[in-house]
Amino acid sequence: MTVLHIRCGSDIRETLREAGIEGDFLEFSDPVCQGPVPAETDEQGFREVRTRFVANAYDRDEDEIRTRVKEAAGALEHWSRYDRIVLWFEHDAYDQTILIRLLDWFADRPGWEGKLHLINIDRFPGVERFIGLGQLSPEQLRTLHGTERAVTPEQVADATAAWRAYRATDPTATAKFVAEGRRALPYLNAALCRQLQELPWTSDGLSLTERLSLQAVASGADTPGKVFHRIMTETEPLPYLGDIMFLWIFRGLAAGMNPAIFLDAGGDPENPFRRPVRMTKIGERLLAGQADWVSAHGVDRWIGGTHVTGNGQVWRWDAAEGQPVFK
Numbered sequence: 001m002t003v004l005h006i007r008c009g010s011d012i013r014e015t016l017r018e019a020g021i022e023g024d025f026l027e028f029s030d031p032v033c034q035g036p037v038p039a040e041t042d043e044q045g046f047r048e049v050r051t052r053f054v055a056n057a058y059d060r061d062e063d064e065i066r067t068r069v070k071e072a073a074g075a076l077e078h079w080s081r082y083d084r085i086v087l088w089f090e091h092d093a094y095d096q097t098i099l100i101r102l103l104d105w106f107a108d109r110p111g112w113e114g115k116l117h118l119i120n121i122d123r124f125p126g127v128e129r130f131i132g133l134g135q136l137s138p139e140q141l142r143t144l145h146g147t148e149r150a151v152t153p154e155q156v157a158d159a160t161a162a163w164r165a166y167r168a169t170d171p172t173a174t175a176k177f178v179a180e181g182r183r184a185l186p187y188l189n190a191a192l193c194r195q196l197q198e199l200p201w202t203s204d205g206l207s208l209t210e211r212l213s214l215q216a217v218a219s220g221a222d223t224p225g226k227v228f229h230r231i232m233t234e235t236e237p238l239p240y241l242g243d244i245m246f247l248w249i250f251r252g253l254a255a256g257m258n259p260a261i262f263l264d265a266g267g268d269p270e271n272p273f274r275r276p277v278r279m280t281k282i283g284e285r286l287l288a289g290q291a292d293w294v295s296a297h298g299v300d301r302w303i304g305g306t307h308v309t310g311n312g313q314v315w316r317w318d319a320a321e322g323q324p325v326f327k
Contacts, residue, residue: 001083003086005025005085006028006076007025007087008098008099013025015138018138019145020138026072026075026076028076031242032097033195033245034057034302035050035053035057035302036053036302036305037050038305039167058244079109087148090120090122090132091191092191092240094241095191096192099159099185100162100166103151104164107159112156113150113151117148117151118148120186120187158188162192166304166305167305171306174192174195177192178192191238196317199317199324200316201316203319205295205296205299207249210260210293211287212231212236213231213253213261214253216231216235217279225274228243253283258296258297260282260283261280263276264276294314298311299314314326314327
């Protein structure tokens, strides 16, 4: 039997091999939890938009990213050659948004039923704070082999509806999907709700990640690396960011005329995660609830297909109501 393992990263590629789990491996890892995810583009245009974002946000070579994205898309087109396809995903926003993109893609390709299988978990025995499959040893990963379940038409239908809502220009589409309470993909609603919390909040104009970052600095984390570690291991309710993805957000707090943090040029010049960081006055005021980040700094951010930009009325997250509002 020919098998293809699809994962939204390379973190388990070698672990699968060491565990003796046979099959080809495909990394499909465009992080659609960050940056523009526009609906009004064809597939080629979509890939180009994503390529430019990833290259610019993560300081990568654009041609290299373009080639990698094209190769991944091309490899996916050969799915029908395999007898069995296993999707390896966990519960966080990074994984779940890529999962719904993939399932929506398969929805238009006859023959996926019976071929497509899913491993989709939010915990693992003995792992106190489960963040992802990359934490697991070959022996632990081997115990998951064989537990995959055939993807159902209901799961594909929910993924297609969620992907359409996520790409909408209005975040209330995603909120409405979550409110419907669909359960075919059990971790999807929480992941999408977490995505909505990256909108500026009505309380202070900060996204959840921005607020957690400032709180970490205020509590003594004095480099971006220490801030990231604090968030991932202690304060983030649904860890989903890679280090480079986090750094893009964190640098935004240091940009502009009214930065919330100051990133010193000292430290290790070759490692941005070791640069000294300290809070500014505006950062202190934000944490005290005495300032609004959108008003003081402005915002230019995409949540799926919603472009949140400007320093006036924008889409925000109302934590008390659990809903996006235009305010």
